[in-house]
Amino acid sequence: MSKGEGTNMASDYDNQLIESVTVRRHRLLAAFLFGDNPHERRWMDSNRLFFLSIAAAAVIAALCVGYSFVSHLLEA
Template identity: 50%
Template sequence: MARDYDSQLLESVAVRRRRLRDALLFGAQRGRRTADERLGKVFAGIAITAVLCAGCVGWSFLQHTLAKQKAEQERQQRQVQQYEQPTKPTKP
């Protein structure tokens, strides 16, 4: 019987400490604060996702622009080489 009382006493002390700790950390409106914290995490996740998507789009645009510039330079070099090649005179 004494053991049951001791275990009940220890459990009630643990519950009281947990409640005091929760009251200290979260205040009287701990249910509301956890919902606010969850919403904050959701919005932070959305913001991070938006930044990552914008980075991917920017990287793709940069790669496309650089590839276009390189193709244009190669086309111009081919044109210059074509015009610079001397034409062989034909013998009559």
């Protein structure tokens, strides 16, 4: 076995270890935030997206109404 092959194997092991730690952290964070039920997790993601969409629509509507009100006041 040459010197380069031993270093490459160690590097591969290190990369695998780092990748497995990253995956484990991601899974732990997801389990902490959403629980361990994957169906509930999908439901929570879609619910959050729905409520964010409703909030964005409300902000856009409020800006339109405010702009209309101010432009009407400035015309008179």
